[in-house]
Structure formats: C-alpha cells, structure tokens
Amino acid sequence: MTFEYAILGGGVAGLSLSSFLDGKAVVLERQDTVGGLSRSYSMNGVDYDIGPHIIFSKNKEVLDLHSTMVETNKIRRSNQIVFKGRYVKYPFENDLAALEPTDRDYCLQEFLNNPYENYHGSNMLQFFLSVFGEGITHLYLQPYNEKIWKFDPSCMDTQMVERIPKPPREDVIASAQGVATEGYTHQLYYHYPAKGGFQTLVNEYKDRAEAKGQDVRTSVNVRSLEKQPNGWKITTDTDEVYAKQLINCIPIHELFKLLSPPAEIKSTLDRLLYNSIYIVMVQVKKDTIGEHFALYVPDKDVVFHRLSKLNYLGESYCLPDGGSTLMAEVTFRPNSYLATLSEADIVDQVIDGLVKVGFIEREDILDTQVKVERYAYVIYDLDHRKNVDVLLSYLEEQGIRSAGRFAEFEYLNTDGVVERTLKLARSLNASTPAD
Incomplete structure (x- = not known):
C-alpha cells in the first residue's frame, strides 16, 4: 500500500499533523507509546510529564482546540x-x-x-x-x-x-x-488536563488521526530512507512502507542518520547545539513551598533550575494519603560533566539542593524517580539560524518537509508546534486532493 504521506515520529507534531491532513498518512513511531517529549509517566498513582507542559497560547484557535479536546482544569499562574x-x-x-x-x-x-x-x-x-x-x-x-x-x-x-x-x-x-x-499576562491563566497528565492530549490527537483513517504505528524502527521517482521507500525492521511525500517530525540529528548527506551538510549538523534533561521526581510527606506551581532557582550551588509542585495542577495530581510530588529539572549538554553522572548521583544532588534551599526535610522523602530525555532544549547559539536554514533547505531540496521542535530545531512549545502543523496541513491539503 502506498500512502500519500509518511510521517516520522509520533509526538505532538506527527500526531497533530496526521489528524489535520486530508490525504492518507502513516505515522511511524520508534517508541512503544506515542507522545515523544510530550508523553507522561506515572509515579505512585501521580501522572507527570517531561516538563511539565501546560496548555496556553496567544493563538486563539490553538488555545480553543487544546482546552476543549480534553477535560482541563483552568489554573491561575503562581x-x-x-x-x-x-x-x-x-x-x-x-x-x-x-x-x-x-x-x-x-x-x-x-x-x-x-x-x-x-x-x-x-x-x-x-x-x-x-x-x-x-x-x-x-x-x-x-x-x-x-x-x-x-x-x-x-x-x-x-x-x-x-x-x-x-x-x-x-x-x-x-x-x-x-x-x-x-x-x-497571556500566561497568567493556563489549562492542564484534569487527569492523566499531558498524555491525554497526545492520546486525543492519536484518536482523532485514527478516526480519520490514518495509520499510527508504534515500536517501528526505521532502518533506511530511499528516495524514488514517485516518492519514498521506508524500510523498517519488519517491512517496507511507500509514500508519495515524507514529513520529518523526529529530531533532525536522528533523521540524518538515515540519509547520506554531503560532508558540508554533516559538518553543519555537528554544529547544532542542544541540551538534554534529567527529570527528577521526589515525593515527600510535606514541603515548605506553599500554594505555588513552579519555582525558579538561579542559585548556581543548586543543581536544578526549576522545581514544580504537581499538587497545584488539581486533585488527580495529589498523593492519596497526603504529601507532595515535586519535579526538579536539570539540563545538561551531551558529553559534559553532568552527563557523566549516574542517575543516583543526580538524585542525591537534587535532594541536597532541596534541603539546602529549605524546601524539604530529608527524613520526609517517600520516593524518587528519574527520567532522562536526550533532546530537550534547542540552544540558540550565534550561528543557530544560519546552520538550521542550511539544513532545512537541504531537506526541502530532497523533498522532505519538517515539523516539530527538534525537526525544525526551534524552541517551540506545544502550541507553537500545532500552529506550525496546522499551517503545513492546510498547505498540503490545498495542493493535494483527498482520496
């Protein structure tokens, strides 16, 4: 079967795009669960994200869409x-x-x-x-x-x-x-899913895409991409997929592993900089944070830059027996000193920081958990725009469109991603008649 579109990546970009497209699309996701950087996890009954993410936007169309797709709590920023x-x-x-x-x-x-x-x-x-x-x-x-x-x-x-x-x-x-x-003030109020974490929005996009007849596949390892006269052949571990158009929604570094670009393009890719992140979850009997959601910590002697208290997001994000679920974020460059530390070392440093600042007492800790995301933040170094434009132009010349934070190598929030995929889908729909 030949699809109109093959979309690499089942994060918010790939799923939203497929749900907006009129032509037949297949979404190929390497992980066993859709969501990418927007997926959620669970810790002792409390769902959490890599972030956490929130629902807000200056774009009324996107805000109205996301705040009505799933049941949400409307929250005032604190x-x-x-x-x-x-x-x-x-x-x-x-x-x-x-x-x-x-x-x-x-x-x-x-x-x-x-x-x-x-x-x-x-x-x-x-x-x-x-x-x-x-x-x-x-x-x-x-x-x-x-x-x-x-x-x-x-x-x-x-x-x-x-x-x-x-x-x-x-x-x-x-x-x-x-x-x-x-x-x-556009961020003064925001929405967050009433239960299930940000994954509920991701799953809703998946359901919408499948309701339109799109084919969303998980646990797919793409081994090669081959451009053909009438489109693309995508070889996976288990089969071959054919599509007239290829749209990339995975990190650009991962995409180029499937291509054979010239040396100057490879060297340009090597100059793109990004940060990875440790998400360290700490559940405690009590804390001193009060009724606040996010705390920013510029102190260089504390390893995390932001701490979020998930209780603030609603009843579904509170421990049943009381206490708090805290999320500490630690960014690091690949191959840096922080990248060499074990997860246990990172947890210890986070706990030391929580105690140092006075947020918790060590004896009140109930449980900890760690998640690591390789692609978290795009770094806008002085050559970012020049290098990204070279790479995206090269991909366009090969007939590959791009959508998503690390596919476009732009620091896009979820609403910004969807704004881009809506625009792309409308352009593609206008130029390609639906089957």
Whole structure:
C-alpha cells in the first residue's frame, strides 16, 4: 500500500499533523507509546510529564482546540523565583519589593537610568542589558539563563528572548514600591488536563488521526530512507512502507542518520547545539513551598533550575494519603560533566539542593524517580539560524518537509508546534486532493 504521506515520529507534531491532513498518512513511531517529549509517566498513582507542559497560547484557535479536546482544569499562574532565601513573584521585574532593599534599589535605578537602553542587543546578554538594565540582568536573568542553557548568554542570539516585552517604567516603579503588577499576562491563566497528565492530549490527537483513517504505528524502527521517482521507500525492521511525500517530525540529528548527506551538510549538523534533561521526581510527606506551581532557582550551588509542585495542577495530581510530588529539572549538554553522572548521583544532588534551599526535610522523602530525555532544549547559539536554514533547505531540496521542535530545531512549545502543523496541513491539503 502506498500512502500519500509518511510521517516520522509520533509526538505532538506527527500526531497533530496526521489528524489535520486530508490525504492518507502513516505515522511511524520508534517508541512503544506515542507522545515523544510530550508523553507522561506515572509515579505512585501521580501522572507527570517531561516538563511539565501546560496548555496556553496567544493563538486563539490553538488555545480553543487544546482546552476543549480534553477535560482541563483552568489554573491561575503562581510561579516564584527563589532569590537569596526570598520568594519573588515571576516575572522578576514585577516584584522588586520582595528583594532586600539594596538589591531592590540596584535593580530599579539601573532600569530607570539604563546606559544600554538605546543599543540594539545582538546577543542574549546584550538584549537583557538593553531591556532590563544591569541590576535585573546580573542578579537574575544572566545566572538563571546560564544555568538552564549551560551556555554563555553572550554567545547566544536573541531568537529566544526577542519576544519578551520591555516592562513599562510605571510597572517597575510600582513593583519596587510593593504595588502588585502582572507580567506576561497571556500566561497568567493556563489549562492542564484534569487527569492523566499531558498524555491525554497526545492520546486525543492519536484518536482523532485514527478516526480519520490514518495509520499510527508504534515500536517501528526505521532502518533506511530511499528516495524514488514517485516518492519514498521506508524500510523498517519488519517491512517496507511507500509514500508519495515524507514529513520529518523526529529530531533532525536522528533523521540524518538515515540519509547520506554531503560532508558540508554533516559538518553543519555537528554544529547544532542542544541540551538534554534529567527529570527528577521526589515525593515527600510535606514541603515548605506553599500554594505555588513552579519555582525558579538561579542559585548556581543548586543543581536544578526549576522545581514544580504537581499538587497545584488539581486533585488527580495529589498523593492519596497526603504529601507532595515535586519535579526538579536539570539540563545538561551531551558529553559534559553532568552527563557523566549516574542517575543516583543526580538524585542525591537534587535532594541536597532541596534541603539546602529549605524546601524539604530529608527524613520526609517517600520516593524518587528519574527520567532522562536526550533532546530537550534547542540552544540558540550565534550561528543557530544560519546552520538550521542550511539544513532545512537541504531537506526541502530532497523533498522532505519538517515539523516539530527538534525537526525544525526551534524552541517551540506545544502550541507553537500545532500552529506550525496546522499551517503545513492546510498547505498540503490545498495542493493535494483527498482520496
């Protein structure tokens, strides 16, 4: 059987795209469960993601779609930055009054009298200095971003941060005076599946695709891709699949293992940088976090950059006998020092950090669990755009379309991925009559 489309990867990109396409598609997923970076796991009855992910978007069509596909809880953001033992409401510049007076005045004065304000930042660090001033940049933005990216912000471009708005002067002044203000209001409320974790949204996309007659296959190991005059032959461990068009939704590094590109393309691929991640789950009898969801920790002596309390997501994410389920995130570059540590070492370091910051007592720990994702964060180094454009252009020339975070090598949230797959599907549907 020849399909109109063969889609590599059964994550949100591949599944949503197949559900939007009119032509017959086959989705080939290597794992035994669909979801990719958006799949969920379970720990003592509590479901959790690699993230966690949330449902929000500036795109009303995508937001309406995702918030109605599955039953959700609508939640008001309560995220905090843990800075020198104090809780500072996220985003940092909207709660300067929570800082000690010296730090508060430093941030405010350097924001109001910013010598970098009229410079166009050509890298991430310059952007922060231009928009926020020296105080906010050096106290929080620079150390936190160094920690999450494991890369110097002066060597990263502005693609990740150029969408961050400059806060109004009156808001920053008010925040230093203790007047409550809100930043990033499009994220102030978000949705999350009422039960089952983000996997419920993934599964719904799979069901929708199959209801349209699409063929979603798991546990498929693709061994080779062969371009033919009328399409593609995809050889797996068990059979051969033929398709007129090939769409890649797996990490671009994995795709190129199936191709034979010229040397200059291989060297360009080698220059793409990304981070992997440890997700360390810690269940405890009690904690000191309070009614907050996410805590950002710029302290370099604490291994994790963010901690999430899943209880905040709703009753289904609470332990039946009380207590808390905490998720710590630790990014690392492949082949770096952190990459050489055992999972037990990472758990120990996370627990040490939780105790150091005062979030938990060691004797209150009930259980721990670790998940590792190789492809987690795209690093926007200074050559990112140039290198990615070269690779995607090469794939287009071979007749391969791309969709998804690591297929396009863009830092796309779930809503951004679906926005891209909707656009791609509409283009393909318009050019290819349905059977």
